[in-house]
Amino acid sequence: MPLAQTSTIVPVVIDDALCIADKGCTVCVDVCPLDVLRIVEGPDGSPVTAHMKYDECWYCMPCEADCPTGAVTVNLPFLLK
Amino acid sequence: MNALFEDFDEIAELAEGLDDASPGTRIMAVMELANSADPAAIAHLARAISDADAGVRKQAALALTAFDGPETAAALVSALTDSDPAVIEAAALSLTELKDPEAGDAILPHLGDTDTVKLTACFAGIKELRRTEAMGAAITALKHEDAGVRIGAVGVIGWLQDEGSLPALRDAAKDVDTNVRRTALAALGFSKSEHAEATLIAALNDPEWLVREAAAETLAKVGGAKCVTALRIALEDEFWQVRLKAVRSLGKMNAVEAALEIAPMMDLLIPNLRKECAAVLGEMAAPETRPYLEKYVDDTDPDVRKNVRWALGKIDAQ
Numbered sequence: 001m002p003l004a005q006t007s008t009i010v011p012v013v014i015d016d017a018l019c020i021a022d023k024g025c026t027v028c029v030d031v032c033p034l035d036v037l038r039i040v041e042g043p044d045g046s047p048v049t050a051h052m053k054y055d056e057c058w059y060c061m062p063c064e065a066d067c068p069t070g071a072v073t074v075n076l077p078f079l080l081k
Numbered sequence: 082m083n084a085l086f087e088d089f090d091e092i093a094e095l096a097e098g099l100d101d102a103s104p105g106t107r108i109m110a111v112m113e114l115a116n117s118a119d120p121a122a123i124a125h126l127a128r129a130i131s132d133a134d135a136g137v138r139k140q141a142a143l144a145l146t147a148f149d150g151p152e153t154a155a156a157l158v159s160a161l162t163d164s165d166p167a168v169i170e171a172a173a174l175s176l177t178e179l180k181d182p183e184a185g186d187a188i189l190p191h192l193g194d195t196d197t198v199k200l201t202a203c204f205a206g207i208k209e210l211r212r213t214e215a216m217g218a219a220i221t222a223l224k225h226e227d228a229g230v231r232i233g234a235v236g237v238i239g240w241l242q243d244e245g246s247l248p249a250l251r252d253a254a255k256d257v258d259t260n261v262r263r264t265a266l267a268a269l270g271f272s273k274s275e276h277a278e279a280t281l282i283a284a285l286n287d288p289e290w291l292v293r294e295a296a297a298e299t300l301a302k303v304g305g306a307k308c309v310t311a312l313r314i315a316l317e318d319e320f321w322q323v324r325l326k327a328v329r330s331l332g333k334m335n336a337v338e339a340a341l342e343i344a345p346m347m348d349l350l351i352p353n354l355r356k357e358c359a360a361v362l363g364e365m366a367a368p369e370t371r372p373y374l375e376k377y378v379d380d381t382d383p384d385v386r387k388n389v390r391w392a393l394g395k396i397d398a399q
Contacts, residue, residue, distance in 0.1 A: 020105030025112070068108045068140045 011075045012037065012052040012063060018071035019049040026050075028063040028072050037063060092117060096125040104134040111137060115144035123148050127156035130172075135165040142171035146178045154179055154187035154206070161191075161199040169198060176206030185212035192218035197227045204233025208240050216241055220249045228258040235261060239268025247272060251280045262287065263295040270302035278303050282311040290320040297323055301330035309336045316342055321351045328354070332361030340365045344373035347389075352382045359385060363392030366399050 014028075021039050028050050029037045036054040039047045050072070059080055064072045095117065098110025111129050114122040126148070129141035142160045145153050157179075160172035176188070188207045192215060194200045204222065207215050215237050222234035235253050238246045253265035266284050269277040281303060284296035297315050300308045308330075315327035316339070328346070331339045343365075346358045355377070362370045374393055380386045 020108060023103065023105040023109045025105070025109055027112075068112065069105065069136055 010052040010055055011057040011059065011077070013073045013075065014050045014052075015071045015073070016049045018069045020069055020071070021047045021050045025068065027066050027068060031062040031066050033060060033062075034058060092119050092121040092125065095122070099125060099129055099132070104132075104137055107132060107134065107137045108140045111140045111144050115147045118147060120148065120150075123150070123152045123156070127152065127159075130156050130160045135163075135168055138163060138165065138168045139171045142168055142175055145172075146175045149179055149181040149184055151181075151183050151186045154184035157206070158187055158191055158199075158203065161202050162196070169202075173198075173202035173205065176202055177209075179206055179210060182210045182212060185210040185215070188212075189214055189218075192222075197225075197230055200225070201227070201229045201233050204230065204237050208233070208236045211240055213241060213243075216243065216246060220246065223249055223253055223256075228256075228261055231256060231258065231261045232264050235264045235268055239264070239271070242271040244272060244274065247274060247276050251276060254280050254284060259289045259291055262289070262292045266292065266295040266299050270299040273303060273305075278305055278307055282307060285311055285315050285318075285323075290318070290323055293318060293320070293323045294326050297326035297330055301333040304334060309334060309339065312336070313339050313342055316346070321349070321354050325354050325357050328357050328361050332357075332364050335365065337365045337367055340367035340370050344370040347373045347377055352385055355380075356382070356384045356388050359388035359392050363388065363395040366392075366395045368396055368399065371396055 024047070026039060029039060034056050036052055036056050037050055038053040040049050040051050042048045057074065059074060059076055061074055064074045092114065095110055095113045098106050101107055107129065111126060114125055126141050126144055129137055132138050132141065138160065142157060145157055154176070157172045157176050160168055163169050185207050188203050189212060191199060191203045194203065200222065204219065219234040219237040222230050225231055231253070235250070238250060250265050250269055254262055254269070256262050256265065266281060269281060281296045281300050285293050287293050287296070293315070297312060300312055312327045312331050316324055318324050318327065328343055331343065340362060343358050343361055347355055349355060359374060362374060371393065374389050377385060377389045380389060
């Protein structure tokens with residue numbers, strides 16, 4: 001599976017200001033059927049925020065729909081809109 | 082039990098998160114309370130419904146789908162007057178998930194509310210609870226100016242399946258709004274009375290094809306010779322969607338006398354309709370329809386092909 005090179009070009013974008021992964025939330029990671037999302041950990045191993053680790057999104061949208069704070073945005077490609 | 086765990090109250094500990102200063106922590110507490118599936122969590126989630134943060138309130142409204150009963154319903158009804166539309170939407174959605182008839186106790190007092198959004202949500206919530214006390218309010222709401230409320234009221238009446246409500250449903254079947262008429266016609270399906278039959282047959286001449294489609298579909302449930310005659314006329318409707326439902330209904334009623342009227346429809350260019358015709362002809366298994374079916378044994382549409390071959394098998398098996 002190709003690794004997402006930078007966080008700015010991947011389809012699933014997480015708003016770090018809204019993400020509550022640091023409080024223990026893993027909803028987006030749990031609902032992703034392709035298991036492409038991960039929680040970024042700080043130097044001490046504590047969760048910081050979610051991010052898209054593998055660039056294999058199928059645009060199924062539950063990560064965006066189920067995020068309790070609306071922190072996840074899935075950018076749909078033009079041809080899927 | 083081990084003395085160490087005797088005094089441990091998991092729900093109380095989870096609920097402590099609801100008092101945290103951070104909305105994120107409060108949201109996590111709400112989600113964990115919902116995951117506990119412990120009815121003791123309902124009171125805490127009801128408290129979270131009036132949280133200062135809209136995100137927490139929305140999450141609490143969604144979390145209450147994990148529970149049922151009057152306490153849950155009361156909390157959700159209170160959320161219907163929230164200042165944030167997202168919270169109201171979440172509460173209205175959760176209300177439709179209630180299954181315990183006792184939950185209706187908390188909804189019934191609000192069926193005369195003047196707030197349209199609240200009233201629509203309350204009707205949608207109490208519909209499947211089948212509370213007979215809701216009938217009066219639902220009949221009154223059929224005169225409400227908002228079509229959404231009228232649809233909700235028709236839904237309540239339809240679920241109660243009371244022959245006494247037939248006049249109200251007949252009136253709703255003449256509503257100015259297309260969707261109210263459709264819902265009313267579908268709700269008439271429980272009745273086998275002549276009045277329901279007459280209303281549905283009359284609706285086959287409605288100017289809106291969606292209404293005619295609903296009437297054609299529901300006539301199969303009512304049954305009767307008059308229904309067959311009306312459906313045979315509906316086979317010539319200008320909309321194929323109506324014709325499809327008429328074909329399906331005639332099949333359900335096993336109206337073999339209509340087989341030779343359905344068979345020529347196999348020549349039409351609408352795959353959905355042809356597929357349904359082949360299936361119905363198979364159910365009727367009338368040998369005289371065999372020549373119409375044989376033409377399409379190798380049809381380009383796989384679903385049509387499959388149904389045609391199945392239908393021919395049914396005819397041969399006779």
